[in-house]
Amino acid sequence: MTTRSAAPQGRRIWVDGRLVPWADATVHVLSHSHQRGSLIFDYMSVHETPRGPAVFRLDDHVRRFLASAELVGLPLRRDAAAIRAAVLDAVRANPGATAVKLSGYLASVEVDVVPVDDHVTLAVAAYDPVQDVLRPKGVEARPFLPVRVWVEKERRNRRPDIMPPQAKVAANYASPMAAKWAARRRGYGEVLLVDDQGFVAEGPTTNVFLVDREGTLRTPPEEKVLLGVTRASILELARAEGRKVVEEKFRPEAFRDAAEAFITGTSAGVWAIASVDDHPLPEAPGPVSRALGERFARVVSGRDPAFEHWLAYVGEARD
Template identity: 30%
Template sequence: MAMEQYGEAIWLDGVFHDPKDANTSVMSHAIHYGSGFFEGIRAYATPDGPAIFQLKEHIERLFRSCAYYHVTIPYTVDELVQATIDLVDRNGFEACYIRPFVFLGTPWQALMAKDTEVHVGISCWQLGEYFEKGTGIRAKVASYRRVSSTMMPMQAKAAANYMNSQLLKGEALRDGFDEAIALDMNGNVSEASVANLFLVKGNKISTPSLDCSVLDGITRQAIMRIARDQGYEVIERHIGRDELYVADEIFLTGTAAEITSVAEIDHISINGGRNDVANELLGLYRKAATGHLEEYAGWLTYVTPAVAE
């Protein structure tokens, strides 16, 4: 990605920088030990200008992720919310993907250095489809397991956790698939490399419970609410691998993925690639994210608030 695709500015440590100048030392703690935390957020084009989807919820989760590792962010939630709004406005994007991130800088020499500086940055860029929507993607159950929360806090959106995701995704791509589905250490279905998983059977929609090494995705929570509002029974539970192959539908959710149907797993067609429920929920989700459903208006933070007449 060329640096100009990041727009005019990246916010770093309270200052707007030209993207090519938003740099850090190669001796940063994060580079040597993986001590970083991040969020992925979308801003959508709406009739009232760009609106950021569940911005405060994402920033609050960033603070929780850091808290697991005793990292203190030197800003408040409200300050980072405002910085994000200002960044999108400054770059003039109608719709974009936003990446707030926290990382430890220097000194790096000690694994648990007390005086290591905490840096905070925010970048944004225009993003199309993470997965092509339509007929559904092809997935495989990965040979690598999802890391257990007895080993690392999997509710933290920590950079180090995504080495596990890279192994999952890389294996899937090398084997000719679009995505990987991980099992947890007990053999229960966990999630995809960077997305939560849902299984449809009849009028019931199931998703792995959080004790299956699942990140409590913000899009996951939104889809659970939308589905329940549409009359579906939504259950968080343990899901066995064999249930995947006989589901009525499988779909993934995430900020980048939005709602993506899975048509095939391990070369087995999932009910002929049916995606009725996934398409229904995707349509409602995008209406909510673009300001067309009043009942979900509280999920949106407008970059340029409407001026009262």
């Protein structure tokens, strides 16, 4: 299906210090970022709270963005404070935004894999993915109901010896995209990838947890997965509630003995898994998934004083 939609009215994107209209935030088709997949990015959420809109864990996202630049080798000549200020400027300029996409890319037209012009453009888009992207294409947002998951059998997860999975770089998403697209055609809502040793790693844009029969929350270790900000938040919330948490390797067969399972991500929060490879989980959502999901929802909406420090209030935050 091919669709062309009108640019969202009033949306402006922060590009290298200027706020430009949505439709004008363009890059040449022969740019290095397009042709080599060198764009780095981060994605964060904006929530309405009693104190106005707030960006969730802004500083953590900025640190991860800078880590991606270092892992890829992009000479991003901006520090954390400048990037933080750019995000806040973009959110203030776009009322009603619920998400922020932060991008760093080589906009110049290049011939070689190593660019002659190594200027890294910084762009910040603050917008509403449903209102500004999906609905103009005739697509309505779907609720995050328990999801059928397929474990990919052919393609492996991003390998550290090629490009670290911790790097949020466009090229790292080609293989997971192909795997998820194929799974979608077969009726699955999400796909999980395994690492080069056959252990469960993560989804294309999500991390995964299972709860075993003893109530222990288990998730793959950091070495071979993206360091998800939501993942880190759920781990901290679970430990704060006194739950037993283990970061360890496990194989796909572990889901057959699990009491419940869920995936986490910026868009989904805590998303219960209904089945893995057509094997149903006993409960979806189970009590742990439900409790952590509800606690997380309170945190991001500014209704949990213990974790209010995770919120950068747009109207109050320092630039």
